[in-house]
Amino acid sequence: MDISLLLSTSDRVAPLAAPSAMHPESWQLCAQVESWARGRGLVLGDPDTSPLGRARCERLAARVFPGADLVAVDLFARWLTWALALDDTLDHPPLADSGSAVHALYDDLLRAMRRGHARPGARPLEAALVELWGATSRSMSRDWRRRFMLQLEAHRDGCAEEAVNRRIGHVPAPAAYTALRRRACPPFLYDLIEPVLGVELAPRLLRTPGWKTLAHSVADVVAWTNDLASHDLESARGDVHNYPAVLAAAHGVDAARAGDMVVERVAERIEDAWKAARGLPDMLERLHLNAAQRAAAAQVVKVLLDTPRAHLDWLAESGRYESGGSVTSLRLDALASLR
Template identity: 40%
Template sequence: MASGSCSTALHTELGISVPETVHLQASDIEAETLHWARMMGLTANRRDAERLGRARFHLAAARFLPHVPAADVTLFSQWTTWFFFLDDEQDDGLAGHDQAWVRRTYGSLLAIVSTSRPPGPASPLQAALADLWQRTAPRMTPAWRTRFTTQMRHHRDAFLEQADNRVNGRVPSVEDYPRLRRRANGEHMFNLFEVAHRAEIPAPLARTSAWSELCAAANDITAWCNDIASYDRESASGDTTNYVTVFRHALGCDTRTAVEQVKQQIRRRLDDLRNARRLLGQETHRLHLDDQRHPIAQVADTLTDLPGTHFGWLLDSGRYTFPPPLNHDGTTGRAEDRPPPQPA
């Protein structure tokens, strides 16, 4: 468990409250998720099985959706597991540097969400997506499926951009980074809260800036908290898709200063998230959707609560570690953050 005083201080400092509520059937959700991953061939070797066990994605789902029927939470957990294996291809695998691999892989994945069938013999990633899509798409309207697929293409484009950055040693600018990170974090995955709640956001409301901003702010906050938690690992591997790295490069500053910059951006987006939730209620009324207010609110409230429930999972998961706490002199104990020696 990646917990401790430093991580607790971080979410408290940011003003993020971590709810204690976890789905009562979390252990069953875990068992079903791990069984499914084995059946799909995602954990064919011990290393992958151990990585998935440490990540504890079932607890992410159990925290995000504590009052949803267990079968729907399990489906969400399985989607998150699939995304974990795809995402780690760009962190640790071929997708990190090979644009041809990204195009080829995403060509097959996008074909699945168009036809529900893998094109030819299926890899574990393809087979898992086909299974998930066959259990998800029939529940949702064509408008939802189009939205999901469009944002899945954005994810592909982010992979391509990140691969190009790595090959050329390029660090994104402070201005460009939020767009890239939002897409790399999987915009399409946020639509799955509608599936879990069995409450699709009506198309007119999904087209409003209030809905877009609610999803974007929840995405940004969770992504940037991940960036702080994963900075040491990603910095060591040379990955430049990290907000802390972006600020260090742009400002020529130390890690502590860059982390403070990221914290400021998170606080700003927390305000944006709350404002977007309020505006969504107004838009629901303006569009004469008051008869659907309750299911809309279920999805919207899950997104609004995401900074806290996601942070709770960060503390549960073995996937992340947080920066060490500050010393009294403001340093972290990292060599790069120690003050220069004073002349005798």
Template identity: 45%
Template sequence: MTTVPAAPARAAGMPSAADLLPLVERVPALAAPCRHHREEAAIELAVEEWALRSFPELYPARLQAARFGEMASRAFPETKAPEVILFGQWLVWLFVFDDLRDDGPLGWDEAAVDRLYDAVLSSCDTVPPLDAHPVVRAFRDLWSRTAPRAGASWRAMFRVHLAEHRAACRYEARFRSTRRLPSPNEYAHLRRQANGSFLFDLPEPVLGSELPGELRTSGPWRDLLSACNDVTAWCNDVASAAKESARGDVHNYVLVLAHDQGVSLAAAAAEVLDRIAARIDDLTAAARALPAEFARLDLSKAAARDASKVAMVLLGAPRGHLEWLLESSRYA
């Protein structure tokens, strides 16, 4: 019998992480529990210490209770602890930046978002001043420890995905400031970029695997990354619907569908679950297409083995993320 963690209680009538539970029985790919890193406690502690040091005023108790180190532990149960810690720190950076935009005036000011992200991107090439925004300084720290672990092709793709995230942050600010709701199709595309596509590039340097550039840009590999991205983003939307609804933020798939179709939040959440299940099928299909792609590209055994390691992390991400959503108090 499959066991899953208990979910936090939800507000009456609002979707919550508990609504994701039927997926465990419904989708075979989500049935098996994740393994945890044997050094999970130390990983969690190291991630939290870095977060508190990097964001002394931007890391409230709500984020401290989110347990990002445990999410990293599930993603990389067999990887050396320093690399798992690095991934956990990247998770912290993304969530701190998201909360900075979601919970304050920054997220409503397109120009301010653009200026901050310009400083973030500039820090890839130059050390920011000591008085730079904490988000910029923390990014520089992470980038300086991650980029040397990867090749030029990876660094180029990572920057492309950073630019997409920047554009999505700007669009979200524009939608908020003009109080316009995106259509479901607009939202799905925007959500994938706002979810941090660059995060799904990180298994390569964390694992010490370098994908050939032609594989990274191939159809099956892009399908794998986009499906994994969509599944985790949409699961997050079900869990966070109450939070976003309470603060009047429309950037949530459940809320967008409910408005577009004129249905209840419960009905919209049920449709999001259907779409999540379909995207997990897409994720599995993309993974099954990889051996043929390896052969087409005439990859060496070593390259195919490295790519398979990364693919396994992406295949396991939805279950790990689901468990984290059910255990974490972030959306309680």
């Protein structure tokens, strides 16, 4: 699979047709985020030699939040960097096939968050998380902080389940995989939309079926397009936690056909998200939310709906899923064709 399959979604799905905007001050972010990641020990050596160093998380942050305060965008980029560093740790030995090891790592992380400080000599992931949590949570309510912690626990459980599947050689069925992938593709990142924007969603809105459909649909699109980009690298190491691989096993088709099936599902899921968004005004009316709560919902909805295309553009310019140290000309040419 290559970038042309991934970018074909923009031709098939109207909401993905227009390229994402870029924060006008994004040029400042690269050095800031790279310096932070190096200083915290998340990136070691030449950035171009590691998937995390090549990821360019600041570019994704600047595309998801093209109009937000630059300091908040920088914080989100650091969270993205941390989440990908955690992902790299969980996807490789010794944690890749040990559910108990995943839980042990997360126990250390969650305890550090609750203490408010990392242990002496703690691994970089722990120290960086405490720093990010302190910078993010101070302005948020107890309800939001609890929600964020629950999302971290959901991520822990999803990654532990993946680890067990790898150990026993189990390939999830498609229906089971979509729910599992939603947990294992850091769900807590979506909760960070609120502190970046300086708003907070009404808890009763989050419990409605319409909101859950919107949030889950966007999360699925991001996860599945990411699976298309990472398929070849994950297949090479025998990891079946990838939507094309799951569909190929379930339907007895080759990787090319499975990739086309994923693109079809992406188109359907985008429509689910937009249909849910169109129903939100009536829902807000029924919930009797005040003006501030309605405004907060509108801002978060816009970011959610813009995220799939922002993520698609980031995949085209990021080097995270390249096997070498530089982005291929195919990836750059495909991105240029969208401009």
